[in-house]
Amino acid sequence: MAEGLGNHTHEATNKGGDNNNSANVITIDSKVDDNGDNSIIINVKEQRNVTFVERPEEKLEQPSIAIKQKSKRVATLDAFRGLTIVLMILVDDAGGSYPKIDHSPWNGCTLADFVMPFFLFIVGVAIALALKRVPKVSSAVKKIVLRTIKLLFWGILLQGGYSHAPDQLVYGVDMKHIRWFGILQRIALVYLVVALIEVFTAKSRPTNELKPGMFSVFSAYKWQWLGGFVAFVIYMTTTYGLYVPDWSFVFEEDDVLHRSSVKCGMRGHLGPACNAVGYVDRQVWGINHLYTQPVWTRLKACTFSSPALGPFREDAPSWCRAPFEPEGLLSSISAILSGTIGIHYGHVLIHIKGHGERLKQWVSMGLGLLILAIILHFTDAIPINKQLYSFSYMCFTTGAAGIVFSGFYLLIDVWGIKTPFLFLVWIGMNAMLVFVFAAQGIFAAFINGWYYGDSDNNLVNWIQKHIFNDVWNSERVGRLLYVIFAEITFWGVVSGILHKLGIYWKL
Known part of the structure; x- marks a missing residue:
């Protein structure tokens, strides 16, 4: 992270002893570049016909010039981002052989279920650092919108059905069945909302160090938390209040198309068949544009091979063959909270300078989220569920992200143990490259x-x-x-x- 070094100029005159009475004026400018890092510009100008008069009774003191070196970036951000990419490759490509690390078929949490919240968490942290200074709102908004469009484009291209890599050497997608939402699209939505709130509230937030205290950063960034609260209210009221009617779908089996129906007619259901998350996606995107291989096909109700993939049971419910979007619209609204908590960690990093106070705030929040999630899950109030991005799931995974981030920060940036983490740092610094190609x-x-x-x-x-x-x-x-x-x-x-x-x- 670049600690702020304000724009200022030092001037020093070097006494000339030559016959031309010349002197060198050294001008040192400090500025902050687009990445938030400080850089030093040294200009040397020769001035002619300068006469120096030195009184015998006093010595002219040679001015001392302190040049501040370029601030070190917080390596924890890149290491955490690299860890997330590594986990994604591991669970995606080895999860089929080891179902225990693959996504949970429904309720519960596995290693694969941490990947998406970890992405959103570190996106939030990065937003706080990237937008800690907003010189011009219109320019910042333009950059945010352009980056959002880029993420949407890559998401549709890579996960919309156009690319069939790496197993099939073909490309192309039937627009009647293109998948509109996916991993990068969810990241784009969260990034857009959280970053725009950060930009439009730039004038109301502090620009210097805050006094240590558990609630100082919360109160300083109340608009971000208000945005997170609005997302929470929209998600909870829709999930538990929206009426889900009966619905039907078409699936292909043995090269024959079949139509099947699902009986619902209820509100507040959190099972696979009749939840509001799936209903919103069917209404907004259309049932033909949803993910056709949902993880619930590995449930015991669907296959005897559970938790691995296997043939459907003869008595499997009809919804086992239905499509479902795991990165849907309503669940992505809930995911905004993961980005909100991530940006809070970034705000602490900016405004709280002591390592101990930073870790105190981070760890206490991470533990609090974990405890709340465990209580909600084991009391059956709100089960941990990645497919629905339930509130307990958000708390559990984002709390875990906060604890891991704190551990990385302690090891890498406080204790200086960097060599074992260089591998993750390198991957994190080229995250998009590894995501696309690997x-x-x-x-x-x-x-x-x-x-x-x-x-x-x-x-x-x-x-x-x-x-x-x-x-x-x-x-x-x-x-x-x-x-x-x-x-x-x-x-x-x-x-x-x-x-x-x-x-x-x-x-």
């Missing part, structure tokens, strides 16, 4: 395009089979090791090289 399989698809004889006879499959599966005599273990070494480690090295070259592509 997590979304674009690079693997490119490699798969160079095959011999048959499309399955490609380098990626050969490496996985002969270097990992055959050596360990286990497809399951081989898959895990392939993900760790051929994907995560590989992209960590690539990110490190790009870091040395000064190339960064973030989310």
Whole structure:
């Protein structure tokens, strides 16, 4: 993080002893660049015909010039972002072999369920740091809108059905079935809302250090919390108050189209079939534009292979074959709270200068959120559910994000233990690159395009089979090791090289 060094100028005159009576005037300007980092500009001008008069009774003191070096960035942000990307690759590509780390089929929380809230949390922290100074509101709004559009574009391109990477060497999507919402689209929505509130309330927030205290930052940024509260009210009233009628859908089985119906006619239901989250998406996007492989197909009610994928039971309810959008509109409104809490952590980082006070505020909030979530879940008041982005799920995962962030900050930025985390820092500094080429399989698809004889006879499959599966005599273990070494480690090295070259592509 760049600690503020105000714009100012020092001037020093170097006495000239030459015959031309010349002197050098050294001008030192300090300014803050677009990234919030301080830079020093030193200008040397030669002035002619300058006469120096030195009184015998006093010495002219040579002025001392203090040059403040460029402030260090908070490495914890990049390390945390890198950890999130690594978790995403691990659970997406190895989750099929290890269902315990894959998304929970419905209620509960697994390793994969932490990925989205971790993304939104660190987006919030980054917004606070990026917008701690807003010189011009219109310019800031323009940048926010443009970045939101970019995220929406990449989200639709990568997850809307256009890309079939890495397994199929084809592209294209039927616009009747394009998926409008996904991971990047949810990040875009949260980023847009949280960042715009931050920009439009720039004049009302403090510009200097706040006094230590648990509620000083809360009161200073009341508009952000008001925005989070509005999102909470909209989500809760809609989830528990919206009437969900009966509905039907069409699915394909054995190359034959079937129509099935789901009986609902209720309010406040939190099960797979009749929840308000799914109903809002069916009404807004249309049922043909939802995700067709929801995780609830791994429930015991749907398959005997639970929690792994398997054939449907003969007595499986009709909704087992229905589509559902895990990154839907109503659940994304709830996700705004994760970004709000993340930006609070960023505000603490800006206005509270002591490491101990920062950690005190961060850890206490993280623990409070975890405790609240556990109480809500185990009393069956509000179960932890990623698909619905329930309030307890938001508290549990965002609280965990706060604890992990605090631990990283203590180790990396306070104690200075940076070397073990360089791998994560490099990936975090090129998060968008790794997301697109690794997590979304674009690079693997490119490699798969160079095959011999048959499309399955490609380098990626050969490496996985002969270097990992055959050596360990286990497809399951081989898959895990392939993900760790051929994907995560590989992209960590690539990110490190790009870091040395000064190339960064973030989310």
